[in-house]
Each structure stands twice: as structure tokens, then as C-alpha cells.
Amino acid sequence: MRRSSRMAAAASQAAGRTIQFYGHGIPYIDDTEIKGRLIVIEGPDASGRSTQIxxxxxxxxxxxxxxxNTGLKRSELISEGILEAKRNFAGRKTLSLFYAADFADQLENKIIPALRAGYIVLADRYIYTLLAREAVRGISRRWSHNLFSFAIVPDLVFYLDVRPEELVHRVFQKNAYLDYYESGADMGLSDDMFESFIKYQTMIAKEFRRMQKRYNLVIIDGNRSIPETNADLQKRIDAFLESARAGRLAAL
Structure with a gap:
């Protein structure tokens, strides 16, 4: 390769990289170059996601x-529609389509612009929670994957794995209540909300472990204290960013 060609390639790599989607992506964004990084923190309610972020x-x-920062149900266009659909006990696939619209709006108008500008985007949950919820409710995994095929592949995805019994303890520590959908009450798992919560969260955790290899999920022990969990996460993020920085410098 000529020196000028090598310099041009290095300059292009330093300037950014092309967005990678899980499927066909968004046609008019296919060739978009981004300089930022997308990091996802997944986990059930009370797992400490928001605190860690x-x-x-x-x-x-x-x-x-x-x-x-971004997350589910944060689209100004769609979020209220999701809440209304839940209040009216909309069908499972109807809710999936609402969440897909919410995610698409944020991806196009919030996430991609930030990545193009060089931001680190921290997502409090991503499509994986939606995929897991749909799978345990009997919706085809292939259908769900295809529905969210326009999603960008993140740089890092962490899943805070917390025992269901520990989750219940944390919920009641905050004097909170067990959420209807996060307890799987819509699935008829049990007449007892506590038992339903344990069963549902066990099913969700199993589904995340099933997705681990396909979506490159990094399982983090979330049963530890906040500082211990944070130290683990931060160490991994720092190592990734340093490696990415070294790669950019080597290309110059």
C-alpha cells in the first residue's frame, strides 16, 4: 500500500467507524460514521442499574x-402511549410495537446524533430487556429479533445478575411495590404477587443467559454492594476505552 493510501485509511479510522446494525438497519443511516461509544447496562428492576449509570x-x-443517558420509555413522542397501552392492557405484540417505536425515535433523534458527535451514550436498558420480556411471554424470538433488527450493535453490554429474592428485598427496602408487569402478573404465573415476581424474574434471568452468547452480554454479579459492583463495571469500561484509544493512536 502506498504511503498516501495508508495515511488516508488511518485518517478515516481515526475519524470514526461505520454504524453496525443487527439487521438491515435504517437505510438512510447505513453509511453514517460515528466517533462515540454505546454502552448498555441491563438488569431487572431494583438491580441497581440507575445507580450504577x-x-x-x-x-x-x-x-x-x-x-x-438514555433508556426505555423516554421518547417524547411515544412514552405516554406506552403508559396508556399498559393501563388498557393492550395485547403483547401491540406493546412490543409501541416499545419498538419508542426505541426507533430515540435511536434516530437522540442516540445516533450523540454518537456522531463523539459522546459516550449510556443506555439504562436496551432492546435485550424487550427481547427477554417477549420471549418469556411466548412471542417468537425470531419475530422479536427481526422487529429490532434496526438497532445499533453496542460496544459493551453489561447485565446485572441479581437473585430474585435479593430483588424483592431491595424493592421493599425502598418501601416500593411489586410492579404488575415486572412481576409477570399478566402471565397468570401465580395468584400471589410475591411468588409471581420470583417466578417471572427467574424466567427473565434464564432468558438473558440464553441471549448471552448471541448478543455478547457480559454478566456482572449484581448481588454485591454498590461500590463493589461499580468497581467491576468501571474497570471493564476503562479497559475498553483505553484499548479503543490505543487503537486510534496506532492508526495515526
């Missing part, structure tokens, strides 16, 4: 990174 955000910003 807050700590990671503060650390990254202190280190000079621009950070954008």
Missing part, C-alpha cells in the same frame, strides 16, 4: 468525556 456518568464526565 449515575456513578459511571460522573466518573466519565470527570475524565473529560461527553456523556448522554
Amino acid at each position: 449515575g456513578l459511571i456518568t460522573a466518573k466519565l464526565e470527570a475524565a473529560g468525556h461527553a456523556v448522554l
